Amino acid sequence: MSLEVQTRQVDNGVTVVAPTGRLDVAGAPALKDAISEAVKNGQPRVVLDMEGISFVDSTGLGSVIAALKQIRSSQGDLRLAAPNQQVRVVLELTTLDRVFPYYSTVEEALTGF
Amino acid sequence: MRSHTEPFEFHATLSHLDEGLEALHESVRKLREASGRSADDRNLMHFEIALAEIGANVLTHGRPAGTDPPVEYRLWLDDDTAHASFVDGGPPVEEVLSRAMPDQESEAGRGLPMARWLLDDLLYKRDGEVNRWRLVKRL
Numbered sequence: 247m248s249l250e251v252q253t254r255q256v257d258n259g260v261t262v263v264a265p266t267g268r269l270d271v272a273g274a275p276a277l278k279d280a281i282s283e284a285v286k287n288g289q290p291r292v293v294l295d296m297e298g299i300s301f302v303d304s305t306g307l308g309s310v311i312a313a314l315k316q317i318r319s320s321q322g323d324l325r326l327a328a329p330n331q332q333v334r335v336v337l338e339l340t341t342l343d344r345v346f347p348y349y350s351t352v353e354e355a356l357t358g359f
Numbered sequence: 360m361r362s363h364t365e366p367f368e369f370h371a372t373l374s375h376l377d378e379g380l381e382a383l384h385e386s387v388r389k390l391r392e393a394s395g396r397s398a399d400d401r402n403l404m405h406f407e408i409a410l411a412e413i414g415a416n417v418l419t420h421g422r423p424a425g426t427d428p429p430v431e432y433r434l435w436l437d438d439d440t441a442h443a444s445f446v447d448g449g450p451p452v453e454e455v456l457s458r459a460m461p462d463q464e465s466e467a468g469r470g471l472p473m474a475r476w477l478l479d480d481l482l483y484k485r486d487g488e489v490n491r492w493r494l495v496k497r498l
Contacts, residue, residue, distance in 0.1 A: 248377050271415040272377040303411045304473060308466035331399055336408060339473055345463050
């Protein structure tokens with residue numbers, strides 16, 4: 247298993263989804279399941295804590311785009327927090343940093359969310 | 360100071376997606392150690408991204424259900440240049456290679472365009488019943 251996902255809810259009703267491992271073609275289904283669960287529970291404001299993601303590939307990135315669509319279709323929103331350098335490089339290469347402005351820390355992402 | 364005098368070669372036979380991807384990342388870790396490069400070396404990071412994209416494609420589509428032949432993988436360093444090769448028994452993929460980067464809403468299709476952009480050379484050849492891939496990146 248390349249990815250493990252932990253989910254927690256914080257005081258202001260935001261769900262923090264925190265994967266650990268590689269968000270790649272093998273790990274993407276685990277993130278998809280966690281996001282579906284968060285949306286199903288009526289908590290569509292989600293922070294994706296990327297600190298534990300060691301590596302992302304295009305399929306993993308696709309799963310983040312799918313998460314954004316799913317969350318927004320439930321009138322929610324998604325914020326990305328704490329991506330490492332490799333994740334930031336992939337976001338920039340694909341110009342998806344324009345779609346996903348990211349926050350340095352989970353605390354920053356939660357502020358005003 | 361980087362050392363380019365130590366020969367480096369890695370070989371693996373890959374039979375499963377998750378373990379196969381782990382082997383690719385492990386091979387890059389070993390190359391990084393052997394060449395004395397840092398974890399944030401940008402060229403090696405670009406190579407690893409491209410390697411993972413081609414590797415994921417090969418491990419997903421290069422092992423057709425029912426036959427499941429293993430994928431042969433090699434990685435080696437030649438002076439300042441990283442070379443990787445895959446040989447898989449999947450169907451031909453010529454038309455996939457020419458795909459352009461999709462729009463920002465798309466959830467798939469970025470892997471091969473990104474790999475082409477990141478590598479100095481991405482070579483593909485259909486050879487009888489197998490696909491031969493070669494990835495080249497000056498580090």
